[in-house]
């Protein structure tokens with residue numbers, strides 16, 4: 001069986017330069033530890049490691065007496081802590097960059113979206129009267145930074161959730177207080193000999209995940225929009241075919257646009273372009289991998305070379321003169337992999353160095369200067385290129401569907417509103433909305449589950465919103481063009497897409513931009529006609545090929561926000577039927593959302609479609625109904 005649905009990947013995998021790929025290493029790892037996969041291995045203290053026998057024949061408790069459900073819940077909560085920490089530390093860096101933009105104009109950052117600044121400042125209760133933009137930005141950055149260390153809550157962005165939702169969180173005692181506090185409390189409660197009740201552990205797990213979605217991630221998204229602009233629909237291209245044969249190829253990889261935005265500026269700098277020409281290159285071609293690629297795609301239309309599992313293959317083309325990485329999702333193999341090619345790998349974050357790899361520390365205060373230094377490394381390396389093998393495959397797409405862009409697209413600039421979306425859901429043209437997000441995982445064929453699931457959803461008139469590597473997967477398969485509606489969407493969704501001129505699959509950005517989906521869901525509730533809470537909406541979420549702790553945090557904040565969420569690949573909870581049932585069944589009674597796991601995209605789609613159908617029935621909108629516009633005669637006939 002082919003490793004991927006993507007021909008560019010399969011082509012490059014047939015060629016070998018002695019460097020091992022993630023697929024080879026995954027095979028060498030087999031069989032993987034069953035206890036770990038089932039979530040019942042504990043190494044929290046050194047009386048262990050302990051493991052619970054899922055077949056009931058061996059030990060049923062750890063040395064300390066911890067049961068399977070306690071071990072599985074502690075492991076799960078610690079994954080949430082890891083994911084929430086990653087997203088939130090990213091958010092903190094963006095807040096620092098906003099402060100830098102105000103205090104050190106020479107650094108290169110500028111405030112691009114003042115309307116968004118005023119709006120966000122409003123959530124922090126900042127008085128806007130008689131203040132300069134820079135002063136408001138300074139106060140906003142300081143207020144955002146304070147959210148991390150706050151000791152008593154609630155976090156400010158919580159007010160954006162529907163009231164019914166906030167009341168559920170309040171009743172359960174899971175309204176997040178400070179972002180860092182919630183992550184620390186997970187680590188405390190799950191260390192040896194503290195919280196020994198799986199349900200209580202998960203209350204904190206939910207609180208920390210909410211501190212991610214409605215806290216750290218939302219801070220990252222909103223402040224990035226202030227600094228770099230709020231995305232709006234923009235054309236772009238995707239897949240390895242975007243690499244250039246005759247230009248200097250720079251690939252940015254990781255997550256934080258605080259770096260990649262500056263590389264965009266440096267790569268367009270006249271001095272850099274002249275230097276590139278002096279080395280025989282026709283220009284500088286900037287592309288990206290993973291979420292930092294999504295960030296610059298959405299704001300500049302810069303091409304995306306690929307998603308998570310394509311990071312090594314981009315190097316294997318022989319055409320990448322430098323790969324610039326910051327934080328998250330960067331495979332440890334890249335240092336060794338690049339040594340088999342001419343590619344210079346450059347790490348840039350003091351938090352993320354790699355053995356034997358060039359490190360150029362990127363600081364917000366010398367951002368543009370450092371970006372130019374990094375771009376120069378790529379240019380100087382261009383003459384060292386050997387044979388290149390760039391697959392021809394690339395695809396057009398339209399990206400940039402921020403919450404604000406959707407408002408504008410549906411309602412125009414004077415009456416931007418979600419009413420047309422809600423109306424189309426009520427009249428049944430659109431059956432519901434699905435968020436399909438997350439990573440790739442070599443345990444499952446690359447991109448297959450993303451693409452097949454999304455095709456099935458849109459064929460059933462479900463509008464799909466995407467982020468992360470899942471978005472890149474579907475873009476490569478041509479699902480993010482307006483024309484895709486004609487080819488793949490069901491009749492109702494097709495009609496709406498054709499009227500508005502939008503694709504049936506909307507790219508909303510990077511992993512932290514899942515917070516945009518939370519805002520959109522809240523807006524759907526506020527707009528009316530679809531219930532009082534997010535859990536009433538005909539919506540569902542999925543991460544079909546997840547691998548990162550960040551995906552678990554995202555999944556949990558969607559569930560805790562009231563969304564039914566299906567994961568593919570597997571979940572490390574099956575070793576404890578008690579904990580599995582808590583996630584899959586009991587949580588729904590508490591928060592209105594629940595987890596599910598299905599192995600195949602067809603099963604995932606069936607669960608999501610069924611869930612959306614049930615929600616429609618509950619709302620009383622399961623039968624297609626057109627809104628009737630009354631003329632005068634009909635009005636006269638009305639009996640009052």
Ligand code: SF4
Pocket residue numbers: 042043044045046047048049050061062063064065066071192193
């Ligand atoms: Fe074993 Fe308990 Fe220590 Fe975990 S905390 S390693 S179950 S003794």
Ligand code: MSK
Pocket residue numbers: 255290291308328329437438439440467468469470510511547548550551
């Ligand atoms: S980059 S977290 S592999 S989506 Fe956000 Fe892709 Fe998953 Fe990383």
